[in-house]
Amino acid sequence: MSEESTGDKRVHVEFCGQLHEQAGTRSQSVRTTAGTAAELWDELRERNRLTLDQSVVRAAINDRIQPWTHPIRDEDRVALFPPFSGG
Amino acid sequence: MFRLSNDRIDVAAVRESAGDPHSGAVVTFEGTVRNHHQGKAVLRLEYEAHASVAEQEGRRIVAEAVERFGLDRAHAVHRIGRLEIEDLAVVVVVSSPHRAEAFDACRFVIDEIKHRVPIWKKEYYPDGSSEWVGCEGCAAAHRHGE
Numbered sequence: 008m009s010e011e012s013t014g015d016k017r018v019h020v021e022f023c024g025q026l027h028e029q030a031g032t033r034s035q036s037v038r039t040t041a042g043t044a045a046e047l048w049d050e051l052r053e054r055n056r057l058t059l060d061q062s063v064v065r066a067a068i069n070d071r072i073q074p075w076t077h078p079i080r081d082e083d084r085v086a087l088f089p090p091f092s093g094g
Numbered sequence: 095m096f097r098l099s100n101d102r103i104d105v106a107a108v109r110e111s112a113g114d115p116h117s118g119a120v121v122t123f124e125g126t127v128r129n130h131h132q133g134k135a136v137l138r139l140e141y142e143a144h145a146s147v148a149e150q151e152g153r154r155i156v157a158e159a160v161e162r163f164g165l166d167r168a169h170a171v172h173r174i175g176r177l178e179i180e181d182l183a184v185v186v187v188v189s190s191p192h193r194a195e196a197f198d199a200c201r202f203v204i205d206e207i208k209h210r211v212p213i214w215k216k217e218y219y220p221d222g223s224s225e226w227v228g229c230e231g232c233a234a235a236h237r238h239g240e
Contacts, residue, residue: 021144023142023144023212023214024142024214024226025214025216025226025229028226059229063229065212067144067147067212070146070147070150071147072147072151086144086147086212088144088147088212089214089226089228089229090228090229091208091209091210091211091212091213091214091228092208092213092214092215092226092227092228092229093141093143093148093172093184093207093208093211093212093213093214093215094125094172094183094184094204094207094208094213
């Protein structure tokens with residue numbers, strides 16, 4: 008797990024599927040000022056040079072898939088899901 | 095019931111657990127690993143999942159199928175980890191009083207699993223390359239989003 012530090016909240020991020028290969032890590036503890044999941048995605052996308060657009064990614068916050076408008080709180084667990092391909 | 099499995103799926107055991115004296119029909123879907131994808135030879139696969147959300151969403155799908163189609167039982171198991179060609183990737187078994195509902199429900203469950211359960215498939219090819227499947231539209235969406 009890598010650690011990044013700027014911002015007033017700490018969140019635990021899990022990169023799933025191809026995102027963990029792009030990010031070079033499966034999980035990351037980050038400090039952020041993001042107020043919403045969308046703002047957090049923008050930060051993580053830039054910081055980790057992720058190529059996927061928000062429109063094809065989903066976020067699960069504390070094990071529940073949530074809309075991008077969902078607020079981010081201190082110590083949240085945020086999992087990022089590229090398009091599914093099970094079955 | 096829905097669960098992820100790191101080990102080989104025992105179809106007979108899943109079938110047995112879906113049996114019910116009230117049922118007149120049992121339909122099973124077995125999804126297997128094929129040796130090609132979009133004209134390209136495939137050597138093997140790897141599946142990974144977000145376990146807690148996958149099991150939660152999978153159980154929700156199964157419960158929806160039972161409610162919507164009036165099933166007696168519905169079970170689904172999805173394999174994760176490394177799979178070889180012809181291995182079973184997913185099994186869905188549903189039982190109901192009559193066959194029409196069982197056929198429809200089985201298809202509903204596998205279709206919903208594909209759309210809603212956080213599982214990702216990576217294909218490995220004979221030339222040594224590999225690729226995550228299911229993101230064919232991502233590059234276009236990315237360009238569009240910029």
